[in-house]
Amino acid sequence: MFESLIDLLMFRQGGETDNHTSQPVVTLGSVVWGVLLRTALITIGWIYLVYELELFDNWWLGIFFIWLLALFPGYTQYRTFEKRIEKLSDSTLCGSCRHYRPQGQLCAILDEHVSTDHIPCEGSAWEPRAVYDTGD
Numbered sequence: 001m002f003e004s005l006i007d008l009l010m011f012r013q014g015g016e017t018d019n020h021t022s023q024p025v026v027t028l029g030s031v032v033w034g035v036l037l038r039t040a041l042i043t044i045g046w047i048y049l050v051y052e053l054e055l056f057d058n059w060w061l062g063i064f065f066i067w068l069l070a071l072f073p074g075y076t077q078y079r080t081f082e083k084r085i086e087k088l089s090d091s092t093l094c095g096s097c098r099h100y101r102p103q104g105q106l107c108a109i110l111d112e113h114v115s116t117d118h119i120p121c122e123g124s125a126w127e128p129r130a131v132y133d134t135g136d
């Protein structure tokens with residue numbers, strides 16, 4: 001639990017190892033959650049500082065800190081995640097299956113994470129993704 005919180009706050013890179021485990025550190029949900037958590041902490045901390053140090057003329061700096069410490073790192077993490085998941089999709093059977101949800105590295109019908117080492121249905125439930133299928 002505590003380790004997961006640190007992962008979120010630090011935007012720890014799951015990296016390529018996430019492609020080989022059924023418990024990935026970074027998913028789209030973890031990135032969004034990290035941005036929200038950081039934004040909340042920065043907002044609370046900044047409001048405290050504004051009142052404590054009487055920085056009322058510089059309140060807008062809080063928006064800059066949110067961009068610098070939450071939004072930009074979140075975007076960077078998302079781009080890294082996107083590249084990794086593209087590799088995973090190319091290298092697994094699930095990548096061509098209509099039940100695969102890349103945003104969560106998840107099989108939608110079995111509700112399990114997929115990886116290069118773990119295809120939850122072992123191929124038995126695979127169905128081809130149609131060219132026009134958006135995965136929804």
Ligand code: SF4
Nearest residue numbers: 094097100107121125
């Ligand atoms: S049904 Fe099978 S092949 Fe398709 S995403 Fe789920 S585990 Fe992968």
